[in-house]
Amino acid sequence: MYFEWQGPNPVQLRCIDKYFETPDTISIKLAPLECQPAAANPVTFDFKPGQFITIGVEIAQKIEYRAYSLSSVPEESHLQLTIKRVEAGKVSNYLIDTFQVGDVLLALAPNGEFNSIDHPPKLINGKRKALLISAGCGITPVYAMAKQWLESQIDIDVHFLHVAKSAQHTIYFDALEALAVTHDSFQLSLLLKDASGTAHPQGRLDKAWLEQLVPDLLERTVYLCGPNQFMQDTRDNLQVLAFDMGNFFQESFTPAKDAEMSSEEAEQQVNEKNVTVSVEAFGKEIVAQQGAVLADTLEAAGLPLIVACRSGICGSCKCKVTPGSVNSTSHETLTADEIEQGYVLACSSTIENDLAVQIG
Known part of the structure; x- marks a missing residue:
């Protein structure tokens, strides 16, 4: 029996093992909360080798999400992640230094186009x-x-x-x-x-x-x-x-837009107008600058948007917006129907006009 993911909603998984691969890299094994390894028919995980999962851990009273590739194979009763320490990396350093066997984290279903099933050797x-x-x-x-x-x-x-x-x-x-x-x-x-x-x-x-x-x-x-x-x-x-x-x-988790701006871009941003971002379900009306990244704007307002890869790859930040209100550089995980309905990836979308947003 395969583990059942809950659509776009995160599930809880428990750490059942943690060990160092190198001085700055660990592997952790994650299993369902009710995991019984000795069971005659244990629950197993199904995914495509090469894919990643998005996990969420609580750090300083905030859930931080990141995407990590799976290093285990399908049909096993656990998922394995391998995490390398990153300088000033909030989540990687937490997982290496603080996260322990028995601890619980949130996880979204496996995803990713880079895999051996959809792209077998020719x-x-x-x-x-x-x-x-x-x-x-x-x-x-x-x-x-x-x-x-x-x-x-x-x-x-x-x-x-x-x-x-x-x-x-x-x-x-x-x-x-x-x-x-x-x-x-x-x-x-x-x-x-x-x-x-x-x-x-x-x-x-x-x-x-x-x-x-x-x-x-x-x-x-x-x-x-x-x-x-x-x-x-x-x-x-x-x-x-x-x-x-x-x-x-x-495979690449490189952000779609560099953090640094040229002087021309900075000057242009100063001259850009303010726009209004309405999130009715949460009673929020946010004033943002035209050209701002939608994900950054929603996060800064404290809204529960999952932003993991920040590269337009994982699809965790999918949301629905007013047509024509944003400029998107990636639609990688969205279906044609979702795009037609107005869904975008917030991490890869900049705000152009006043808009309404539906999260999830």
């Missing part, structure tokens, strides 16, 4: 061959993809290329080396900044390393996840190597 020259490329905590979703492929015993060749500072800072280091030993169809390439004490190569991923480590690169479907600049550099290198970008998929 048949190239009669074979299915995948190349998973990651750096840092970007290893999380591609690790889940690799495990699922290997456990399903489908006919696929998996090459796993990960870049890290050192063996000690490589998330899942022992698990990856074990997969390379136990599965003939799994090839591991770790490229380390400091490879001391290992048999792995040392260097920085570039076009030459891609050619050397993956000589059959052009025969593979590529799945990429990692820091934004790393992904951009890798994408550029693939294009220089004449890789077919139709066989390329990547």
Whole structure:
């Protein structure tokens, strides 16, 4: 029996395990509140490897939401998240330093277009061959993809290329080396900044390393996840190597709009007029500046809007607005019917005119 999510409403999950993967990275396992691991037919989770969930934790009497990729595989009685410490990161630092086994958090259903089910490896020259490329905590979703492929015993060749500072800072280091030993169809390439004490190569991923480590690169479907600049550099290198970008998929939680503004943008913002944002269900009428991000405006007013990825990817901040009142840069998780009805993603929408908002 699969765990039943509650549509757009968050559910409660309990932490049943927590441990360090590296000095600055933990994994936590989450299960239903009524979890009984020894039960004959335990409740299991269904999702697509590579997807993420949005979780909410209470910090300083406020629920903070963030999106994290799943590192577990479907059909298990728990969900696993792997969280890396981020400098000044409110939620990641809370989860690493304060959150404990037995604690409860909120969670929204798995989501995300970056997954191995909707985008399976393509048949190239009669074979299915995948190349998973990651750096840092970007290893999380591609690790889940690799495990699922290997456990399903489908006919696929998996090459796993990960870049890290050192063996000690490589998330899942022992698990990856074990997969390379136990599965003939799994090839591991770790490229380390400091490879001391290992048999792995040392260097920085570039076009030459891609050619050397993956000589059959052009025969593979590529799945990429990692820091934004790393992904951009890798994408550029693939294009220089004449890789077919139709066989390329990547994940990114990069905000849709930079936090810094140019002087011209700042001057334009000063000259923009005020608009009114009405949220009738909560008795709120907010005065905002034209051009402001809708999610920021609603959050500042204390309204219960879930804003997790801030990239127009997770869909947690979906709301309905007056037609023509906002300018949206992403509709990624919205259906055509929802867009027609006036739904937008608040994190990717700027206010243009007076509007009414329905949250949820």
